[in-house]
Amino acid sequence: EAQVTQNPRYLITVTGKKLTVTCSQNMNHEYMSWYRQDPGLGLRQIYYSMNVEVTDKGDVPEGYKVSRKEKRNFPLILESPSPNQTSLYFCASSLSGPRGYGYTFGSGTRLTVV
Amino acid sequence: GESVGLHLPTLSVQEGDNSIINCAYSNSASDYFIWYKQESGKGPQFIIDIRSNMDKRQGQRVTVLLNKTVKHLSLQIAATQPGDSAVYFCAGSGGGADGLTFGKGTHLIIQP
Numbered sequence: 001e002a003q004v005t006q007n008p009r010y011l012i013t014v015t016g017k018k019l020t021v022t023c024s025q026n027m028n029h030e031y032m033s034w035y036r037q038d039p040g041l042g043l044r045q046i047y048y049s050m051n052v053e054v055t056d057k058g059d060v061p062e063g064y065k066v067s068r069k070e071k072r073n074f075p076l077i078l079e080s081p082s083p084n085q086t087s088l089y090f091c092a093s094s095l096s097g098p099r100g101y102g103y104t105f106g107s108g109t110r111l112t113v114v
Numbered sequence: 115g116e117s118v119g120l121h122l123p124t125l126s127v128q129e130g131d132n133s134i135i136n137c138a139y140s141n142s143a144s145d146y147f148i149w150y151k152q153e154s155g156k157g158p159q160f161i162i163d164i165r166s167n168m169d170k171r172q173g174q175r176v177t178v179l180l181n182k183t184v185k186h187l188s189l190q191i192a193a194t195q196p197g198d199s200a201v202y203f204c205a206g207s208g209g210g211a212d213g214l215t216f217g218k219g220t221h222l223i224i225q226p
Contacts, residue, residue: 004157035216040218041218042203042216042217042218042219043158043203043205043216044216045214090157090158092157098207098214099146099148099163099207099214100160100163101160101163103148103160105157105158105159106157107155107156107157108155108156108157
């Protein structure tokens with residue numbers, strides 16, 4: 001089944017403890033992206049990647065890092081998480097960009113930083 | 115920058131009635147719009163899209179209308195069913211890889 005898989009689905013951590021949220025897609029998509037979703041603010045893009053070894057900042061990149069060493073994986077790294085990074089995170093992928101039917105979202109990772 | 119937003123946070127409709135969800139955008143350079151549906155516990159799912167050279171596009175039970183003059187688009191769902199209960203987002207793009215700006219969402223509630 002074609003899908004975007006995120007892990008973990010739920011995570012509670014403490015301030016300052018580095019964490020990684022993994023994202024993997026099995027559709028050979030070149031474009032991948034991370035969003036955070038907060039009440040009253042909608043979905044906001046954190047980082048995106050047009051292809052392997054190519055990453056760019058989205059609208060809210062502060063406090064996050066990403067890497068794209070392989071086409072299928074696009075992990076989101078929080079080096080020193082803070083409570084304001086408590087949010088619902090989505091990974092998405094598509095063949096060539098966020099426009100169009102093929103833009104597929106994962107099921108989300110709910111992160112709580114205490 | 116671009117702003118995309120929905121007019122109502124919650125919309126309640128009777129099962130079988132038609133639903134209309136509205137969205138306004140601020141960037142006149144936006145040339146592509148998408149409607150997404152997000153069910154509880156899931157990621158957004160593509161419903162329908164429309165390019166700025168069109169005024170209307172129809173899918174299965176859904177229609178999107180675009181009024182570029184007033185920078186407004188709407189999603190119409192015909193004969194609303196319980197499975198339509200979800201949060202609906204509009205998203206706009208002016209092009210480019212980072213191009214989607216999402217609205218804040220409208221929660222569609224179906225009354226039996």
